[in-house]
Amino acid sequence: MASSFDKYQKRKLISSYISVVISISLVLFLLGCLGLLVINSKKVANHFKEQVVMTIYLNDTAKEVEVNQLKKSLAMSDYTKEAVYVSKEEAADYMKAETGEDFMDFVGYNPLKNSIDVYLNADFVTTEQLAEISNTLANKTFIEEIRYDNDLVELMNDNVKKISFWVLVISGVFTLIAVLLINSSIRLAVYSKRFIIKTMQMVGATKSFIRRPFIWTSVQLGIIGAIVALMGLAVVLYYLNLTFPELELLRNSILLVLLFVGIFVMGIVITWISTFIATQRFLNLKTDQLYY
Incomplete structure (x- = not known):
């Protein structure tokens, strides 16, 4: 027992x-x-920030030496994670793959521009830093336009701050x-x-x-x-x-x-x-x- x-x-x-x-x-x-x-x-947060792209569109009259100098200066800049040159032909092929149609059959020529996609380091993905970089690059005469999604950057930074606080x-x-x-x-x-x-x-x-x-x-x-x-x-x-x-x-x-x-x-x-x-x-x- x-x-x-x-x-x-x-x-x-x-x-x-x-x-x-x-x-x-x-x-x-x-x-x-x-x-x-x-x-x-x-x-x-940095991983998502570094997916933001700043696209630099080049004039058709831009010389090869000028484009090469720009690519080298971008590659050596502190704010650049990666810089990718995209020719107008590559851009047309990409659009054709996306839409499934060849828009040049209707237009008769390729209206796209040669461009450089710049992926920035996370610390530089702010509205202030992007505006400063954009203004500096815009002084070059062979650059036609610089585009980036400013609203997305603001939204991303606001959400990162909120998420960090609640975590x-x-x-x-x-x-x-x-x-x-x-x-x-x-x-x-x-x-x-x-x-x-x-x-x-x-x-x-x-x-x-x-x-x-x-x-x-x-x-x-x-x-x-x-x-x-x-x-x-x-x-x-x-x-x-x-x-x-x-x-x-x-x-x-x-x-x-x-x-x-x-x-x-x-x-x-x-x-x-x-x-x-x-x-x-x-x-x-x-x-x-x-x-x-």
């Missing part, structure tokens, strides 16, 4: 530990995913929720052993002696939960990097290491503090209060 009861208690204890580990790992995993978003939010707010709120959830799981685990705590206290055990095994057990569970969370986070990061290689998610290795270390340390610290507070609460209760 005693053996069956011991097995039941052991299964119940293991079940309690598993539920705590699952709770810790899930919370830390979600917190890690949010950390990845925070770390890479600027990189994602920080959500990160703070989610961190608080993570602490509360892990604390709740630990308190429930300690609550199931409140009578053992009081019995040890009644036979003369000191508070630090009673707390020590509870804290050590919780820290072990926190380490296991953190390892499980980090394994899941590594899998997510691996597949995200395969799906979006252009974002180069693994390039900033220092921040990624700090994130992983932070998640691991958080799993230990939160469980340690939560267990200390929970055991201290039951140590301070009177015997008759344990039933409420």
Whole structure:
């Protein structure tokens, strides 16, 4: 009979530990995913900014030497990520592929212009910087027109600011929720052993002696939960990097290491503090209060 009861208690204890580990790992995993978003939010924003194109249309009278000098100066400029020369023939072929019709059959000639598509570095994709670059280039006599989507740039920069603000707010709120959830799981685990705590206290055990095994057990569970969370986070990061290689998610290795270390340390610290507070609460209760 005693053996069956011991097995039941052991299964119940293991079940309690598993539920705590699952709770810790899930919370830390979600917190890690949010950390990845925070770390890479600027990189994602920069990726979209660098898709903005400034198109420089050239006069038909532009000399080859002038065009080559312009291409070289653009390639050497700080604001240029990439500059691509597009001839009027290439532009006509592109329009034909897009529309499925050859507009030159109706017009009789190619009215398009030779152009250079300039992809800018993210820091220069602002209305002020674009206007300054455009005004500087417009002084060249062989440049007929410079076009870019100013409304799109303004909208993109406004949205980046809003998204960055809300990501920080959500990160703070989610961190608080993570602490509360892990604390709740630990308190429930300690609550199931409140009578053992009081019995040890009644036979003369000191508070630090009673707390020590509870804290050590919780820290072990926190380490296991953190390892499980980090394994899941590594899998997510691996597949995200395969799906979006252009974002180069693994390039900033220092921040990624700090994130992983932070998640691991958080799993230990939160469980340690939560267990200390929970055991201290039951140590301070009177015997008759344990039933409420």
